[in-house]
Amino acid sequence: xxxxxxxxxxxxxxxxxxxxxxxxxxxxxxxxxxxxxxxxxxxxxxxxxxxxxxxxxxxxxxxxxxxxxxxxxxxxxxxxxxxxxxxxxxxxxxxxxxxxxxxxxxxxxxxxxxxxxxxxxxxxxxxxxxxxxxxxxxxxxxxxxxxxxxxxxxxxxxxxxxxxxxxxxxxxxxxxxxxxxxxxxxxxxxxxxxxxxxxxxxxxxxxxxxxxxxxxxxxxxxxxxxxxxxxxxxxxxxxxxxxxxxxxxxxxxxxxxxxxxxxxxxxxxxxxxxxxxxxxxxxxxxxxxxxxx
Amino acid sequence: xxxxxxxxxxxxxxxxxxxxxxxxxxxxxxxxxxxxxxxxxxxxxxxxxxxxxxxxxxxxxxxxxxxxxxxxxxxxxxxxxxxxxxxxxxxxxxxxxxxxxxxxxxxxxxxxxxxxxxxxxxxxxxxxxxxxxxxxxxxxxxxxxxxxxxxxxxxxxxxxxxxxxxxxxxxxxxxxxxxxxxxxxxxxxxxxxxxxxxxxxxxxxxxxxxxxxxxxxxxxxxxxxxxxxxxxxxxxxxxxxxxxxxxxxxxxxxxxxxxxxxxxxxxxxxxxxxxxxxxxxxxxxxxxxxxxxxxxxxxxxxxxxxxxxxxxxxxxxxx
Amino acid sequence: xxxxxxxxxxxxxxxxxxxxxxxxxxxxxxxxxxxxxxxxxxxxxxxxxxxxxxxxxxxxxxxxxxxxxxxxxxxxxxxxxxxxxxxxxxxxxxxxxxxxxxxxxxxxxxxxxxxxxxxxxxxxxxxxxxxxxxxxxxxxxxxxxxxxxxxxxxxxxxxxxxxxxxxxxxxxxxxxxxxxxxxxxxxxxxxxxxxxxxxxxxxxxxxxxxxxxxxxxxxxxxxxxxxxxxxxxxxxxx
Numbered sequence: 001x002x003x004x005x006x007x008x009x010x011x012x013x014x015x016x017x018x019x020x021x022x023x024x025x026x027x028x029x030x031x032x033x034x035x036x037x038x039x040x041x042x043x044x045x046x047x048x049x050x051x052x053x054x055x056x057x058x059x060x061x062x063x064x065x066x067x068x069x070x071x072x073x074x075x076x077x078x079x080x081x082x083x084x085x086x087x088x089x090x091x092x093x094x095x096x097x098x099x100x101x102x103x104x105x106x107x108x109x110x111x112x113x114x115x116x117x118x119x120x121x122x123x124x125x126x127x128x129x130x131x132x133x134x135x136x137x138x139x140x141x142x143x144x145x146x147x148x149x150x151x152x153x154x155x156x157x158x159x160x161x162x163x164x165x166x167x168x169x170x171x172x173x174x175x176x177x178x179x180x181x182x183x184x185x186x187x188x189x190x191x192x193x194x195x196x197x198x199x200x201x202x203x204x205x206x207x208x209x210x211x212x213x214x215x216x217x218x219x220x221x222x223x224x225x226x227x228x229x230x231x232x233x234x235x236x237x238x239x240x241x242x243x244x245x246x247x248x249x250x251x252x253x254x255x256x257x258x259x260x261x262x263x264x265x266x267x268x269x270x271x272x273x274x275x276x277x278x279x280x281x282x283x284x285x286x287x288x289x290x291x292x293x
Numbered sequence: 294x295x296x297x298x299x300x301x302x303x304x305x306x307x308x309x310x311x312x313x314x315x316x317x318x319x320x321x322x323x324x325x326x327x328x329x330x331x332x333x334x335x336x337x338x339x340x341x342x343x344x345x346x347x348x349x350x351x352x353x354x355x356x357x358x359x360x361x362x363x364x365x366x367x368x369x370x371x372x373x374x375x376x377x378x379x380x381x382x383x384x385x386x387x388x389x390x391x392x393x394x395x396x397x398x399x400x401x402x403x404x405x406x407x408x409x410x411x412x413x414x415x416x417x418x419x420x421x422x423x424x425x426x427x428x429x430x431x432x433x434x435x436x437x438x439x440x441x442x443x444x445x446x447x448x449x450x451x452x453x454x455x456x457x458x459x460x461x462x463x464x465x466x467x468x469x470x471x472x473x474x475x476x477x478x479x480x481x482x483x484x485x486x487x488x489x490x491x492x493x494x495x496x497x498x499x500x501x502x503x504x505x506x507x508x509x510x511x512x513x514x515x516x517x518x519x520x521x522x523x524x525x526x527x528x529x530x531x532x533x534x535x536x537x538x539x540x541x542x543x544x545x546x547x548x549x550x551x552x553x554x555x556x557x558x559x560x561x562x563x564x565x566x567x568x569x570x571x572x573x574x575x576x577x578x579x580x581x582x583x584x585x586x587x588x589x590x591x592x593x594x595x596x597x598x599x600x601x602x603x604x605x606x607x608x609x610x611x612x
Numbered sequence: 613x614x615x616x617x618x619x620x621x622x623x624x625x626x627x628x629x630x631x632x633x634x635x636x637x638x639x640x641x642x643x644x645x646x647x648x649x650x651x652x653x654x655x656x657x658x659x660x661x662x663x664x665x666x667x668x669x670x671x672x673x674x675x676x677x678x679x680x681x682x683x684x685x686x687x688x689x690x691x692x693x694x695x696x697x698x699x700x701x702x703x704x705x706x707x708x709x710x711x712x713x714x715x716x717x718x719x720x721x722x723x724x725x726x727x728x729x730x731x732x733x734x735x736x737x738x739x740x741x742x743x744x745x746x747x748x749x750x751x752x753x754x755x756x757x758x759x760x761x762x763x764x765x766x767x768x769x770x771x772x773x774x775x776x777x778x779x780x781x782x783x784x785x786x787x788x789x790x791x792x793x794x795x796x797x798x799x800x801x802x803x804x805x806x807x808x809x810x811x812x813x814x815x816x817x818x819x820x821x822x823x824x825x826x827x828x829x830x831x832x833x834x835x836x837x838x839x840x841x842x843x844x845x846x847x848x849x850x
Contacts, residue, residue, distance in 0.1 A: 101585070266419065
């Protein structure tokens with residue numbers, strides 16, 4: 001039984017990363033109807049910026065803070081330069097555009113910092129503590145705490161502030177929002193900025209475990225896509241629940257299902273997503289209006 | 294109607310001229326590259342049917358392409374079947390696998406379908422490694438070169454090129470039969486409005502499954518051709534990124550155009566390598582920028598863009 | 613004094629022209645109806661004035677040319693537009709809809725005050741303030757749309773087919789509210805309608821639009837009696 005709880009806790013910690021990236025994807029999808037396949041690579045770029053600042057002697061926390069500000073700017077610039085001119089383009093065109101963003105940021109990391117893996121310091125102290133026979137890493141607790149903080153902050157902004165209300169309105173219906181005086185373009189831009197910050201946090205949290213490399217986030221992106229699909233593409237709550245569910249089932253499946261094992265673990269979230277979609281085609285918390293790509 | 298057949302005739306003859314001049318002027322190595330591009334183009338033809346006309350996005354086209362390639366390789370390497378004879382089997386097996394994937398697609402739409410099929414694409418290389426006794430694992434499988442007719446033994450690549458071209462012709466014929474027949478009307482109707490299509494008596498289940506099977510059969514055919522042209526395959530050739538690249542090729546070429554499939558196949562093979570030729574370390578940077586800029590300029594793909602310009606020029610000229 | 617002055621207004625959707633050199637004006641404190649059948653160009657005209665569509669020609673509001681001014685600024689200047697279908701944020705609560713109506717209002721106390729005021733006028737909205745707007749009845753949603761538009765304290769309120777999908781008695785109720793806003797608050801109204809007879813009971817003046825052109829105009833009392841205009845343009849059998 002203690003193995004089970006051990007697997008669940010490690011699954012939750014990984015799931016928190018998936019959840020954060022899924023949240024970024026969902027925020028952007030809700031606002032601009034675009035699935036940003038480049039989200040993970042934009043995040044990796046920000047993690048490299050953190051690393052670079054630390055190489056220059058900036059303390060860790062300050063470096064993280066500065067790169068998150070940078071990530072916000074990257075999100076906004078990407079929206080203004082690439083996404084905004086394509087807002088009324090066919091879906092296929094935006095799919096290729098965001099794949100282009102993926103290639104572009106990956107290549108930029110490769111060009112500036114090279115392909116080799118770099119070690120990245122953890123935001124949290126090493127070691128951990130035991131609850132019964134289950135060993136919990138401090139980094140796992142810290143990662144979950146940050147996810148919780150993001151979720152609460154977002155919930156607060158969306159529910160209780162004027163900015164959040166306007167952002168939700170802009171995502172809900174552009175014309176109606178324009179008519180009540182919402183600066184829709186600014187809201188969408190901010191949505192891209194916030195999403196980019198959340199994605200960057202995910203990359204900074206996972207980098208100590210996976211080592212920093214230009215392709216670090218590519219597999220994570222797949223899990224995040226599965227998490228967003230599982231939770232429902234228009235639901236931030238769904239992204240978080242979906243991320244955690246994908247993390248836990250992946251961790252359990254890899255250990256308990258003999259055919260799956262470590263090398264086929266990617267099959268677990270796919271199977272889970274498929275089963276949930278067959279029961280509820282729009283995902284756990286999704287609504288019926290957003291099923292078209 | 295006469296306009297339509299005229300423009301089809303113009304397109305076909307243009308195509309023939311391009312195909313013939315490639316075979317005459319391209320060096321042997323490039324011919325093989327073009328043959329590979331055509332193999333991808335066959336898979337894209339199928340994807341266009343699914344994406345452009347049936348409105349369903351499948352991100353596992355590379356997987357079905359891989360299934361076809363492995364059927365050809367296993368039949369040839371393990372059972373000694375002559376390479377060309379394996380191609381129909383490759384198409385049939387891929388079609389069957391495609392149907393299996395297509396079954397859940399009956400309930401899933403757009404984005405959901407894309408993500409689930411992408412998951413399949415991500416798991417496929419792992420599965421190939423797991424089934425090592427059948428697939429040869431990491432070391433892959435060799436495929437015999439098809440027997441080259443006597444008069445062109447000097448350039449076996451030319452023969453490979455012609456085989457690829459012939460298969461593409463069969464694929465294009467198949468697609469146009471589907472598109473211009475009842476099935477094509479049903480496909481377009483169900484893409485534009487499933488409810489109305491159903492009310493008009495279009496059998497959605499059958500139409501969608503039919504689209505999936507045809508598209509997968511073409512992927513399998515393309516994969517078989519790929520295996521023959523390459524002479525060797527391994528899981529490396531069928532990573533998840535291949536499915537993404539096929540989708541990119543399809544969209545960049547133009548999803549609702551048959552000529553677009555060929556533009557897309559050539560794009561997949563040549564543009565990344567041209568980008569690295571310009572500057573090795575900046576290759577991918579250039580490629581990424583190229584993707585973004587092309588789509589910004591030509592939202593409906595390259596063929597859509599060219600058609601728009603041609604029709605504009607004709608209109609100018611006419612009056 | 614003229615509040616809204618429209619001169620030679622033309623609007624194109626791509627290559628199709630939807631409005632052809634329309635000219636008319638609305639005086640401050642007037643209640644004007646724009647009548648026309650389906651597809652005559654009524655909605656297009658409102659969308660051009662509120663900033664949803666670009667136009668050729670000129671539109672002056674309180675002496676200012678609107679063509680270079682953003683939709684948001686037009687709202688701040690006092691031009692509010694209740695779109696066809698009411699523009700309700702259906703997945704938001706009634707209260708949130710009112711808050712959205714006050715997006716351009718900076719003062720929190722003004723927002724609180726105005727909400728209180730319109731809840732007073734529309735008690736049913738107060739009862740349902742925490743419900744999703746999508747769950748309201750058609751009539752309640754139209755009232756919400758009016759209250760939402762009023763939250764920005766407009767001078768010119770434009771409303772697109774308030775009667776759409778409503779029972780005649782509720783349409784009457786809405787138009788009566790417009791009339792009292794007009795009489796008691798001096799608000800200028802431009803109401804687009806197909807429902808000629810009911811609308812003319814409340815409006816001061818009306819314009820008739822047909823195939824993108826203004827084809828007739830007059831005071832409400834003139835038009836009520838004019839069977840020819842009704843028959844030829846508005847599809848109303850005498």
